[in-house]
Amino acid sequence: FLLAKATLKPTPVNPGIDKASPKVATVMTVKDIEDALSKSSSGKVALCRCWRSSKFPFCDGSHGKYNEACGDNTGPLVVSKA
Numbered sequence: 001f002l003l004a005k006a007t008l009k010p011t012p013v014n015p016g017i018d019k020a021s022p023k024v025a026t027v028m029t030v031k032d033i034e035d036a037l038s039k040s041s042s043g044k045v046a047l048c049r050c051w052r053s054s055k056f057p058f059c060d061g062s063h064g065k066y067n068e069a070c071g072d073n074t075g076p077l078v079v080s081k082a
């Protein structure tokens with residue numbers, strides 16, 4: 001049990017977004033989402049959950065490279081008009 005506990009040390013999820021802050025909390029209003037949806041040709045907005053996007057809090061597809069490198073299956077939160 002002790003060995004398993006020692007190997008399960010958590011690692012940081014956020015590699016570089018606003019690291020000077022003690023906590024990164026992203027606040028988006030319903031209007032922010034509606035505005036993003038109105039500009040989207042697909043009728044969808046993807047919000048990053050992998051913390052690797054250069055457009056954070058929006059997904060830029062960087063999760064694919066991250067998943068390939070570490071074997072994870074992280075993907076965005078997709079908000080859809082319908």
Ligand code: FES
Pocket residue numbers: 047048049050051052053058059060061062063064074075076077
């Ligand atoms: Fe982070 Fe897509 S870039 S979920």
